[in-house]
Amino acid sequence: MAFSASSRTIGKRVLCLALLVLFSTGPISVSGATPALPADRSPVLRIHGSNTVGAKLAPMLIAGLFEAQGLSSVRIAPAGRENEQRISAIDDAGRTIHALVAAHGTGTGFAGLKDGSADLAAASRPIKDSEFDSLAELGDLRSARAEQIIAIDGLAIIVHPDNRVSSLTVEQVASLFAGEIQNWRELGGDDHLVELHARDDQSGTYDTFKELVLGSQNKALDGGATRYESNDQLSKVVGTRPGAIGFVGLASVGSSKALAIADGDSQPMLPSTALVATEDYPLSRRLFLYANPSQQSDWTRAYLDFVHSAAGQAIVGKSGYIAQAITAIKLPGQANMPPLYQALSNEAQRLTVNFRFAEGSARLDNKAQRDVGRLVDYLQKTGKTMNAAVLVGFGDAKGDPARTALLSKLRAMAVRRELSREGVLVKDINGLGDSIPVASNSESGRIKNRRVEIWLY
Structure with a gap:
């Protein structure tokens, strides 16, 4: 991979990251405990x-x-x-x-x-x-x-099951909930006024929606939206109202219809088990x-x-959410993918786990540290601990492309180091920089794009 002169800006910060890849601590282990029963009647x-x-x-x-x-x-x-x-x-x-x-x-x-x-x-x-x-x-x-x-969890955008609209972009969802789109005809649907249903201000679901949808488009929730404390209550109402749209956690979709969502250059994605498990789904x-x-x-x-x-x-x-268990899935290749990625799509299977990283960092986050153990267990049970796994690192499109490419490979190296400590020898590692984004280049989208994928031959 060729690097431009601008790669000189990598400097000390990336050297520190390289040292971090070599010397940072490994996965967290959690010991069991045998709890004592309380002497009084207080909750345990x-x-x-x-x-x-x-x-x-x-x-x-x-x-x-x-x-x-x-x-x-x-x-x-x-x-x-x-x-x-x-x-x-x-x-x-x-x-x-x-x-x-x-x-x-x-x-x-x-x-x-x-x-x-x-x-x-x-x-x-x-x-x-x-x-x-x-x-x-x-x-x-x-x-x-x-x-x-x-x-x-996947934040599902739900409508009445008879709504003819099947997919929306994040921008369109934001415009709907901001009150800028007022009739479903504007989106190719039937002649129904749009009714907005949202969680209340105490809800983490609303905080997530506000960050991933409204905030990313610099919009605010329309004041006429009906608000709910409960996901299930919201979904129940949306499923009975032809013009209704709302958002809930995956476990609360119920009889409503979940829409496929596209963010930035990504393809429209339904909140399927596999796409939510990898956190590729834009509203996961x-x-x-x-x-x-x-x-x-x-x-x-x-x-x-x-x-x-x-x-x-x-x-x-x-319970209806996505467990942090690892499975292998087959993903179709696309013509616009890099050749290496097309080869993986044609010849290998992707595991339903992604390792994600903070901006400018090659340190595994709290979930990733636990996922190392889950991945090792899976590889041991499937007999794939020797030269079967390929690690592919990615970055976001913020900053110097050469630095992003190097950092994406450093992230793959960080995962390889943790696996090697557990006796796993990977087949190959690659850094594909900011290619194949799964989300937009907004702040929340870049978090999803900074990842290491695991492919298995």
């Missing part, structure tokens, strides 16, 4: 925050943990307030054990961590800088001990639990360990 676990996480997923995972601990009569029931649930079980001594989940929006989870009313904050978006600063006295909320990625997102990094109970640690286990991730899949 309190989760506050995201309705996306708390309405179904978090209670199901608590129930799974209780069963794994050998407790009996496990039950999920309303806790007396809307969007709050009590998960209970009985131990061998006949005592009732219970946990509480209050799903009133992502922001309430961080408030619960701050005032001590919650053990875990459920979030359908990463922690904001303002929240991070307000919780600084607890420790580093972005550390691997605090930030736990528990599932992948991670679901989080945040824990106090300096003080965690045995039950909190046991819950987090269970969430990341195979049994926990199986529950994630049953």
